[in-house]
Amino acid sequence: QKEVEQDPGPLSVPEGAIVSLNCTYSNSAFQYFMWYRQYSRKGPELLMYTYSSGNKEDGRFTAQVDKSSKYISLFIRDSQPSDSATYLCAMNNAGNNRKLIWGLGTSLAVNP
Amino acid sequence: DSGVTQTPKHLITATGQRVTLRCSPRSGDLSVYWYQQSLDQGLQFLIQYYNGEERAKGNILERFSAQQFPDLHSELNLSSLELGDSALYFCASSVAGSGGGELFFGEGSRLTVL
Numbered sequence: 001q002k003e004v005e006q007d008p009g010p011l012s013v014p015e016g017a018i019v020s021l022n023c024t025y026s027n028s029a030f031q032y033f034m035w036y037r038q039y040s041r042k043g044p045e046l047l048m049y050t051y052s053s054g055n056k057e058d059g060r061f062t063a064q065v066d067k068s069s070k071y072i073s074l075f076i077r078d079s080q081p082s083d084s085a086t087y088l089c090a091m092n093n094a095g096n097n098r099k100l101i102w103g104l105g106t107s108l109a110v111n112p
Numbered sequence: 113d114s115g116v117t118q119t120p121k122h123l124i125t126a127t128g129q130r131v132t133l134r135c136s137p138r139s140g141d142l143s144v145y146w147y148q149q150s151l152d153q154g155l156q157f158l159i160q161y162y163n164g165e166e167r168a169k170g171n172i173l174e175r176f177s178a179q180q181f182p183d184l185h186s187e188l189n190l191s192s193l194e195l196g197d198s199a200l201y202f203c204a205s206s207v208a209g210s211g212g213g214e215l216f217f218g219e220g221s222r223l224t225v226l
Contacts, residue, residue, distance in 0.1 A: 043114060043202050043217025044155070088155065097145065097160075097206060097215055098168040104154040 003027055006089055006103030015112050019076040023089035023103045026070065030101075033065050035074045036088040038105065044088055048074065079110045115139065118203050118218035126226055130191040133221045135203030137184055143167070143208060144186040145215065146178055149200040161186055193225045 006023045013019055021035075031052050036044035048063040050056045050072075056063045062075040072091070076083055089103040115138035125131055137144050146158040148171075157170035161180035172178075175193075180186040190197060200222050204215040 041219065043116070043204070043219050044215075045114065045217065046214045049214070090155075097143075097204075097208075097213070098157060098170065100157065102155040104151075 001026065003101045004089065004091060004103045006106055008104050008106060010107040010109060012109045012111060013079055015079060015081060015110055017079050017110070019079050019083070019108060019110075021074040021076075021087050021089075021106050021108070023072050023091075024070055025072070025091060025101075027093065027101075028067070028070065029093035030067075030070075030091045032092055032094075033063070033072050034090040034100070035061075035063055036090060038086045038088060040085070047087075081110050081112050084109050114216040114218065116203060116205050116216050116218035118201075118221050120221055121219065122222045122224075124224045124226060125193060127193055127195060129193050129225075130189065131193065131223065133188040133190070133201050133203075133223075135186045135188070135205075135218060137186070137203075137205030138216050141205035141207050141216070142184065143206045144180055144184070145204045145206070146172075146186070146188050147202040147204065147217075149202060149220070150198075155202070158188070190223070193223075195225050198223055198225045 033050045035048040037047045038044040053067045060077045064073040086105040088105040090100045092099040117136040142163045148156045158172040160168040178188045200220045202220045204217045
């Protein structure tokens with residue numbers, strides 16, 4: 001079993017929909033949680049960074065961490081075709097980049 | 113544009129050969145990380161350099177090696193290539209050495225081994 005599980009999709013939604021992307025993890029020591037977005041033929045770019053539990057909002061994006069369930073989510077409101085990308089979760093217990101554990105990524109297509 | 117430059121973008125080579133991938137980090141970033149990305153394994157951390165010194169090793173094969181030069185650019189050398197080495201290789205940079213902070217990724221080098 002992988003330390004971080006992420007449904008690869010693909011997920012296809014109409015423009016304007018609310019999108020929910022999720023990762024589950026097994027290591028209860030994880031405290032730092034990140035969401036990266038990767039467009040086709042590009043490198044990942046950091047979207048959201050959360051420490052410990054709770055919610056964090058940035059524009060149309062909300063990151064949610066439920067440590068009791070070992071479950072993290074990324075919500076995208078009013079989704080746009082420009083949100084079409086692969087979304088990768090990443091996490092670790094030390095806030096140290098070299099110890100990041102990555103999900104495989106979920107491919108999202110937002111259709112106009 | 114992340115500010116991280118990787119060359120070449122694509123390369124095709126044969127089994128048994130050796131290739132070198134090059135990375136220039138963002139201006140001011142001292143840490144360089146190398147990752148391998150494949151469909152079944154996702155992003156796998158290979159190695160980190162900080163200001164010219166090797167800082168950490170991940171799942172890097174003995175056939176692979178890397179270095180970071182005084183001007184902070186880095187090279188990843190892949191030798192005795194096998195079909196399974198076909199993947200996307202990313203370089204990322206960050207300001208911090210041992211800590212966290214945002215990783216800035218290049219656009220990757222796509223390696224195909226035939």
